[in-house]
Amino acid sequence: MLWKAKMTASLLLTVAAGGCATSQAAPVTASGPRPFRPAWWCRGANQQTVLGALFRPVPPVKLERQRWETPDGDFIDVDWLSGPPGAPILIVLHGLEGSSRSKYVVSLLAAAEKEGWGGLGVNYRSCSGELNRLLRSYHGGETSDLTWIVQKISAENGGSPIFLAGASLGANILLKYLGEQGEGLPAAVRAGVAISTPFDLARSAHTLEHGFARVYMKGIVKSMKGKARAKLKTHPGFVDEKKLEAAQTLAEFDDLVTAPVHGFRDANDYWSHSSSIHFLAGIRRPALLISAKDDPFFPGAYLPVSEVAANRFLTAEFTANGGHVGFLTGFWPGHLGSWTEQRTILFLKDRLQRK
Numbered sequence: 001m002l003w004k005a006k007m008t009a010s011l012l013l014t015v016a017a018g019g020c021a022t023s024q025a026a027p028v029t030a031s032g033p034r035p036f037r038p039a040w041w042c043r044g045a046n047q048q049t050v051l052g053a054l055f056r057p058v059p060p061v062k063l064e065r066q067r068w069e070t071p072d073g074d075f076i077d078v079d080w081l082s083g084p085p086g087a088p089i090l091i092v093l094h095g096l097e098g099s100s101r102s103k104y105v106v107s108l109l110a111a112a113e114k115e116g117w118g119g120l121g122v123n124y125r126s127c128s129g130e131l132n133r134l135l136r137s138y139h140g141g142e143t144s145d146l147t148w149i150v151q152k153i154s155a156e157n158g159g160s161p162i163f164l165a166g167a168s169l170g171a172n173i174l175l176k177y178l179g180e181q182g183e184g185l186p187a188a189v190r191a192g193v194a195i196s197t198p199f200d201l202a203r204s205a206h207t208l209e210h211g212f213a214r215v216y217m218k219g220i221v222k223s224m225k226g227k228a229r230a231k232l233k234t235h236p237g238f239v240d241e242k243k244l245e246a247a248q249t250l251a252e253f254d255d256l257v258t259a260p261v262h263g264f265r266d267a268n269d270y271w272s273h274s275s276s277i278h279f280l281a282g283i284r285r286p287a288l289l290i291s292a293k294d295d296p297f298f299p300g301a302y303l304p305v306s307e308v309a310a311n312r313f314l315t316a317e318f319t320a321n322g323g324h325v326g327f328l329t330g331f332w333p334g335h336l337g338s339w340t341e342q343r344t345i346l347f348l349k350d351r352l353q354r355k
Contacts, residue, residue: 033346036319036339039330045294046212048326056103056328057336061110063100063121068152074136076145077128081109083118088161088190088352089153090119093146095168095196095325097223099127104167104195104325104340111341115349118160122149126227135235137227139258140169140201141274143177154186163348164192167325168297171197172276178287179279191286191351193344194276196325198298201271205250213296216324221253228257280307280314288315288347290340292322317343 042051063079070076079100083089090112092105099105100121112119124138125145138145153162166174171194178185178192198204208217228244239257247253255267264270272278289308293300300318308316319327322339329337 033343034339036317036322036327036343037329038321039328039336041332042326042328042330043321045292045296045321045323045326048292048294048321048323048328049216049296052323052326052328052338053103055336056107056338058103058106059110059114061106061113063106063109068149070145070148072134074125074132074134076125076132076149077123077130078149079109079121079123081113081117081119081121083113084116086158086160088112088115088117088163088348089157090117090163090165090348091149091153092119092121093164093166093170093174094122094124094127095170096140097127097220098168098170099123099129102167104338107338107341108165108344111345115345117163118157120149120153122146131227131230131234133234135231135238135261137231137261139262139270139274140172140198141176141270142262143173143180146173146177147181150186150189154188157188159188161190161352162186162188163190163351165195165344165348166192166197167195169198171195172199172201172274175199175276175283175287175289176274176279178285179276179282182282182284185285189285191288191348193288193290193347195290195327195340195344196295196297196322197276197289197291199275199277199280199304200298200302201275202268203302204298205254205267205271207297207299209249209251211296216296217250221248221250224253224257228253277304277307280304281311283311283313286313286315286347286351288317288344290317290319290327290343292319292324292326294321295324297324315347 066078066080068076092108094102094105100123105121109119125132126137175194259266259270303318308314327339329339
């Protein structure tokens, strides 16, 4: 659920006043992955979140835009990264109102390219810059499109290993998918990485209503309302226009639009059925869960520590700092690094070697 709108200079100055706590990741061995340590000049939660969205380093990567017609008469646009025959394929899922061109998506695909892998940046319905045809769009628990995409990739690529990575809302979708499928996942799917997951969508939605997080929520709701207005032109009357204009919070929008359009009773029903925390126990592929305890989108106090401990397929790296899809490193502002891309590739390479 990463806000993609541009920040103004004054907002950046406000964020720069954030806290300066030191990050400590879970203990690692001398030969294991490096723990996350935030850049000394970018330690606050909002600094990491905002600067990560704006200035995350994105190496050049050649992506091919493709339109895939879905079985229900709609379409999904994807950005395809070609790899050698038989090479692993990394499927990356973006956050709320993001796209396959979000910096964190492209950065992960660039990291995959560096390894000689193929990749796929998925745009959810209505997120590629063009509204989808049907009234239905996407939501935090919508896994049928991902199921179809994985099956398609598996069938068309001769059993190439498939990895999954998701950030923010995409991480929630990924984990829900893995938990739903359980042992029924295609054999090609080897592992997944979930970054800054809003494990409980109700808690996340309500968290965004308080403090500085309201700034993020305002941008998200503005984007979603704009798409709903556009959908009224192709699907007149699906929502009361006056109520749509009056909606100010994510909870109000989900109650008015997301829930009824996708067959839920109300926002609480949608959140309850879509939150990945209820599906962690069913995961039967190695999955790395990366989250910061200072994530402004999901309170660290509610991270699923006990659920992770109860499932041997789950590995958690819940760091003290990192913000929401931030995790920026680097000694100088002009030399940014992104720990999550490095950690993701290390984890996936290890699972590939173990198979």
